[in-house]
Amino acid sequence: MTALDEIKIGGLGASRRRVEDNRFIRGKGNYVDDIVLPGMLHMEILRSPVAHARIVSIDTSKAWAIPGVRLVLTGEMMAKRNLAWMPTLSYDTQAVLATDKVRFQGQEVACVIADDPYIAKDACEAIVVEYETLPVVVNPEQALATDAPLIRDDKENQQDNVVFDWEVGDAAGTDRAFAQADLVSKIELHYPRSHPSPIECCGSIADFDRSTSKLTVYMTTQAPHIIRAAVSLVAELPEHMIRIVSPDIGGGFGNKVPVYPGYVMSILASILLERPVKWIEDKTGNLISTGFGRDVYLRGEMALRKDGKILGVRMHTLSDHGAFFADAQPSKFKIGLMHSAFAAYDIPAAHLLARGVYTNKAPGGVAYRCSFRVTEAMFFQERMVQAAADDLGMDQAEFRRVNFVRDDDFPHRTAFGFLTDSGQYGKCLDVGLEAIGYADFQERKKEAAARGRLLGIGISTMTEPLGAGNSREYDILGIKMFDSAELRVHMTGKALLRTGAKTQGQGHETTWAQIVAHELGLPAEDVVVEEGDTDTAPFGMGTYASRSTPVAGAAVAMVARKIRAKARKLAAHLLEVSEEDVEWELGRFYVRSAPNRGVTIQECAAAAYSNMPDGMEPGLENVAYYDPPNLTWPFACYIATVEVDPQTGVWDVLNFVAVDDCGVRINPMIVEGQIMGGLTEAYAMASMQFITYDAEGNCVGSNYMDYLLPTAWETPGFELHEVVTPCPHHPIGAKGIGECATVGGPAAFVNAVMDALKGFGVRNIDMPMLPDRVHEAITTGRDVSGHPPVRQDD
């Protein structure tokens, strides 16, 4: 008998087609908006047109008068039920419906529940709200001004607009490093506000059944179990009477982690009306009110030795959190994992000072496709590294190589206290330089310059922390960040796998089955994967921050190993030998001394239901909870070459090379898809994407004409390469990959444009590098700041 071919059964390393695509491409996906319940009503939200105003009065009488209107909710009515405010994921409070004042444009002011969404929308327009406008704060500078209006006057001890001051690292040690420096290099930049903007907006259907007291909520959530806990707290319903179902999700990117007012209102409405209530947010509502990304002003400096060695780093961040501190992040950290910056470099000392402020902008800094603010961290890091290399007059690749953590230095404790455990940074850089033709490009650049053409090359290299927990350091609202998997192998050897994660396009239904195939030798197609229903799935923290494969994926491997351990006992029974004499090869146990005598995993499964040894518990099911010993640390090297048109400031990408080391790849095709998608988003942020506010606090970027998503037409091609350094602690050696490209990509584009402009004395252009900003830098020779966010008229 020959061993099974792992690739053929769809195991580890197979670029198996995504099973979920079968229903998506047939239009058979099941999204929240596809669900129709008997007697279902529809909810629409009335949002504030102004950014900061006292609510003088709300007159809902005209709305109530419209036939088909069932309920009109205002903040006052919510307050009577103690539901006007709700806790955020960052221990702040957020208004569900405004009572005292509105604090950002788009804030929820009232909602209408009606027989159909058209009526609900008409009724929203019939509500008359009188606002008394207040001075508006749209950036940190205004927030911190001495005469700034107090945005959070609802909070007892809040005297100013500061959300937090936070510090990490070794201040004294860093001072000493700077004292020894030959050269200090500085940079200052703004990472603009962006929005994860999944194509499907947020939505929910709340269905409260008075007869059973059970609340079922279908909703667009990346983390159903956290939501169940939050709903239990907010609505004061017992947890076992709440069922959260997250059906197919049309993209999340972090946007669907928080609890939003719309969810809460639909729940209350369903309880009051005892009918299912559906709320489907529109695109503008999603863009102007839900979790955004970034909006951080970063500045810092690097202490350097003449030979290129980095001695220390100082960082300051000033982050704009909007009206409520609703960031979704582990509770121990105020500015996410910003201090993962510089983890790829061997730096003796580092210090970070972080300050967050309230403004009259939408709340909810979410990890937009990053592991809690590492996007800003790595962008700052790679911009700082390029500036330092330039100041030293050193080649940008060489400067990185000199300072990388070396392969034999792992495990390595970073200056900010993280433990990196594996990587081949130099090798990844070499593969990237070779692929892009680094040496040749320097020649081409010189030749082009002689003919008045501006070429540039930009490198971005980084390792980032993906896959929170471990549970010692990572929790959300006190709930530890582990994850889970439950595997049921039926008597025919087919299996059902459930996890506490929730796929939103990542392909869990495909890849989890591949892990089972790898561990048990069951063909991947024999394993069906289910996620997202809190009544059936084991408890888990959900999918974001690239944590699915590092945590839930590890749990899948571990539960499969538990199943295998029991199957081994069954095999010994069937083969009539002792367990110690049984050997495993993929899909089959055999007798060590007689390899031809064996039983398949399927035969073991049958035995678990029909022929178990005396005293053995029947069945072949198990569950595993996995608490990772550490984060995973993938590495990436991205290199872009660009040409800038000096007359217009338009820049085009000539080539882009990506080298990713995410450890063992479960499904290489899906991994490549994740990288392609992430690089596309990186390109978007670098070139076109931002949400800004005018001086009155009007959101510019409230629809897809203003907030741009890149299309296939302008997105450059990406050439992908890989290096594999298995994760030392993950059961199958995998690391996170979902976000590397979004995190590391933007700096490659910006560094390339800045490299092209080297001769103009410009150090920084804030993203997005719109042609007018590039042109301004060329013509003035000065840095171009994205702040203030929107130009006032000339």
Place this chain on the structure above:
Amino acid sequence: MYPSRFGYESPRALDEAIELLTRGQGEAKILAGGQSLIPMLKLRFASPEMLVDINNLPGLSHLTVDPDGSLRVGALCRHSQLERAAALAGPFPTIAAAAPLVADPIVRNRGTLVGSICHADPQGDWAAVAIALGASVVAQGPSGRRRIPVADFVSGPFQNVLAYDEVAVEVVFPAAAGTAAGGYLKLERRVGDFATAGVAVGLERSGSVVTRAGMALTGVGGATIDASGAAQALVGGELTADRIARAAEGAAAAAKPRSDHRGSAAYKRHIVHTFVTRILTRVADDVERAA
């Protein structure tokens, strides 16, 4: 999308459509490709009582060159038809250059040139092309047809001079006397984005001498800007560097841009200058090569 309540009619004949518009007393709106009107309905910026869908009217999809060389574009001729009409490149190079730059391929499959001009968005590309080429709208109402030069047709941002009971049935681009030349350049942040700035140039030349010049600008004012005045610098002589510079400066001066998230006013003006220069320099190069 949840627009306000509206009625819907889909007439089969032009007379019937005009009848419906007449009855609507200004509360009815024509639906052509829907690429501007539907977004307006969605945002509730427009709440007409009735939509008169003209997509089923016969005989309006034409893209025809008449014996005299003029081009007639019917009310149901889609942007994509113009994009694919390779034969336009010779006699109407400005149209051929603009067609692939309007919106994105999906929008181009539905949207119409006539609808775009009726919509009169200051950032719409076709109005600039039509003004540069001296085109006219042919409108039909209860009392018959009339012809309105596009330069007079657009009366302001999102406004035209049509009476509520009139349908724009086609736009007519006159034939060039002599050899046609020109082009359209547009700066956009992304495919499908409206112009940060756009420049349409339509020239007629006899040998190397320019005999007629029209020019119009997209996205740099409260309405499409007719910069034909500046283009007069080109008429009566060859496309010398000096003439090109004067036309470019004139166009930049005619622009009335505002600073916004697409770019500063000064930058947009600079782009107008650069694009006029680029279009004219390319034409001058072509002329030189042909000679």
